[in-house]
Amino acid sequence: xxxxxxxxxxxxxxxxxxxxxxxxxxxxxxxxxxxxxxxxxxxxxxxxxxxxxxxxxxxxxxxxxxxxxxxxxxxxxxxxxxxxxxxxxxxxxxxxxxxxxxxxxxxxxxxxxxxxxxxxxxxxxxxxxxxxxxxxxxxxxxxxxxxxxxxxxxxxxxxxxxxxxxxxxxxxxxxxxxxxxxxxxxxxxxxxxxxxxxxxxxxxxxxxxxxxxxxxxxxxxxxxxxxxxxxxxxxxxxxxxxxxxxxxxxxxxxxxxxxxxxxxxxxxxxxxxxxxxxxxxxxxxxxxxxxxxxxxxxxxxxxxxxxxxxxxxxxxxxxxxxxxxxxxxxxxxxxxxxxxxxxxxxxxxxxx
Numbered sequence: 001x002x003x004x005x006x007x008x009x010x011x012x013x014x015x016x017x018x019x020x021x022x023x024x025x026x027x028x029x030x031x032x033x034x035x036x037x038x039x040x041x042x043x044x045x046x047x048x049x050x051x052x053x054x055x056x057x058x059x060x061x062x063x064x065x066x067x068x069x070x071x072x073x074x075x076x077x078x079x080x081x082x083x084x085x086x087x088x089x090x091x092x093x094x095x096x097x098x099x100x101x102x103x104x105x106x107x108x109x110x111x112x113x114x115x116x117x118x119x120x121x122x123x124x125x126x127x128x129x130x131x132x133x134x135x136x137x138x139x140x141x142x143x144x145x146x147x148x149x150x151x152x153x154x155x156x157x158x159x160x161x162x163x164x165x166x167x168x169x170x171x172x173x174x175x176x177x178x179x180x181x182x183x184x185x186x187x188x189x190x191x192x193x194x195x196x197x198x199x200x201x202x203x204x205x206x207x208x209x210x211x212x213x214x215x216x217x218x219x220x221x222x223x224x225x226x227x228x229x230x231x232x233x234x235x236x237x238x239x240x241x242x243x244x245x246x247x248x249x250x251x252x253x254x255x256x257x258x259x260x261x262x263x264x265x266x267x268x269x270x271x272x273x274x275x276x277x278x279x280x281x282x283x284x285x286x287x288x289x290x291x292x293x294x295x296x297x298x299x300x301x302x303x304x305x306x307x308x309x310x311x312x313x314x315x316x317x318x319x320x321x322x323x324x325x326x327x328x329x330x331x332x333x334x335x336x337x338x339x340x341x342x343x344x345x346x347x348x349x350x351x352x
Contacts, residue, residue: 001051001054001056001066001237001238001242001243001244002056002066002081002239002240002241002242002243003066003068003069003229003242003243004050004054004065004066004067004069004072004243004245004247005071005084005229005243005244005256006046006068006069007071007246007247007248008039008043008071008072008073008080008085008088009028009038009039009071009072009073009075009080009084009248009250010024010025010027010038010072010073010248011026011027011032011035011036011070011072011073011074011077011079011080011173012073012074013026013077013111014026014074014108014137014138015072015206015209016134016136016296017105017135017209017210017213017215018140018181018204018209018210018213018215019208019209019210020031020196020204020205020207020208020209020210020236020257021208021258022208022212024072024073024208030069031077032079033117036079036080036083036084036268038248038249039088039099039248040083040084040087041082041249041336042248042250042266043087043088043091044130044199044264045250045267045268046194046250046266046267047088047091047247049266049267049268049270049271050093050266050270050271051115051237051239051271051272053099054066054068054096054099054100054101054238054293055101055238056238056239057239057240058240059240061218064101065099065101066101066102067102067104068092068101068102068103068104069104069105069106069129070085070089070104070106071105071106072090073203074107074108074111075107076107076112076116076350077107077110077111077282081116083185084268086119086123088112089103089120089123089124089125089154090123090296090319092093092124092149093123093124094204102126102127102190102199103125103126103127104125105120105125105127105128105129106125106129106131107128107129108130108131108132108137109130109131110139110147110148110154110227111153112128112131112155113224114158114199114213115172116158116170117155117156117184118159119163119218121159121161121188123304125171125188126188126189127188127189127190127191128156128161128188128189128190128191129190129192129193129287130149130152130191130193131189131193131194131341132145132148132194133145133148133149133192133193133196134194134195134196134200135196136194138193138194144273145194149192150194159192160187160188161188161189162187162188162189162190163189163190163191164189164190164191165191176191182283183246183281187232199334201217201218201224202217203217203219203258203299204217204218205218205255205323205324206314206320206324207217207324208324211314211322212314212315213278213315213316214314214315214316214318215242216314218321218322219320219321220310220321220323222322222323223292223321223323224323224324225248225253225255225290225291225292225323225324225327226253226258226290226291228241228242228243228288229243229255229256229257230247230255230256230257230285231254231255231259231287231288231290231292231350232290233286233288233290234254234287235273235275235279235284235285236256236288237272237275244263244271245258246266247262249265249267250265250268251264251265251266252264252265254287254288255287257324258328259287259328259335260327260328260332260335260336261330261331261333261335261339261340262339263275263278263284263339264278264339264346266278266345268343268347269346269347270348273342274346275329277331278342280342281293281338282294282297282298283298283330283336284295284335285334287327292306292323292324292325292327292330293307293323295326295327295330295335296330296333296334299333301333306323306326306330307321307326309325309326309329309330310322310323310324310326311325311328312325
């Protein structure tokens with residue numbers, strides 16, 4: 001795969017109003033132990049069922065290592081860092097050794113300390129994405145985010161971690177030009193991003209608290225499926241564009257937004273087996289082409305019907321329309337059941 005996005009836990013120290021999943025929130029005492037335990041129970045089986053060769057080939061025939069993004073929630077908080085995050089890093093190193101994927105982590109950055117940064121780097125983290133540079137995160141409103149960025153830059157510089165640019169940023173304060181443009185440099189890197197028009201997804205995904213709080217501005221013309229981290233090309237194992245998302249329990253999805261039901265579960269079977277199997281479904285092939293409107297064509301769902309099914313009201317009662325909602329409706333109509341049937345058949349065959 002070109003990339004794998006693995007959410008290790010729902011535990012977070014924040015409950016942001018724009019979050020795409022209601023499960024990302026603070027957990028305390030027994031609740032924290034339970035939610036972290038979900039990831040603890042699954043991670044070794046997930047790693048066992050990832051491909052032995054985590055690499056991909058671009059259109060020019062150049063092979064590169066898979067980008068493995070580890071995220072939460074917040075991986076660096078007490079109760080998650082030592083109990084789940086570091087064991088996952090150690091298990092990845094044990095399986096892959098020098099052929100390990102490029103490990104990147106996402107963090108809000110506000111609890112990052114020199115000691116934690118040292119521990120991450122020592123365990124093979126190569127890239128750190130500070131994912132809180134927007135007005136939705138408490139303490140980051142207005143110019144506060146820029147003072148925070150200065151503190152992060154000072155910390156990273158002290159450890160030799162080089163900043164790389166995130167394409168598209170308009171305000172020069174939101175990115176530092178990569179002085180190594182045109183030259184390949186070794187060593188760990190970091191970058192900033194957040195829920196802004198020029199740094200991430202300004203429209204916001206029609207999911208979770210963003211939807212219930214009426215914050216998603218993605219209209220029907222916004223096709224997340226065809227964007228990076230959408231479903232387009234996710235079936236192209238070992239080639240450009242191939243990416244899947246993993247939840248703490250091992251469930252996998254064709255996009256980071258996550259479909260209404262998972263494609264399978266990596267605690268039960270290898271990733272390649274799941275993707276090869278579901279590729280037989282016309283709706284899955286439509287997602288792979290980044291054209292969700294075609295999902296239901298074999299069952300008589302025209303593009304016009306898909307568009308009608310894509311209409312809904314958000315938590316504020318506002319009329320919205322988005323292809324992701326149409327995809328949800330088709331999953332509910334029949335695709336979830338089809339995936340469940342395929343999964344049962346695979347597991348039955350594997351047990352023989």
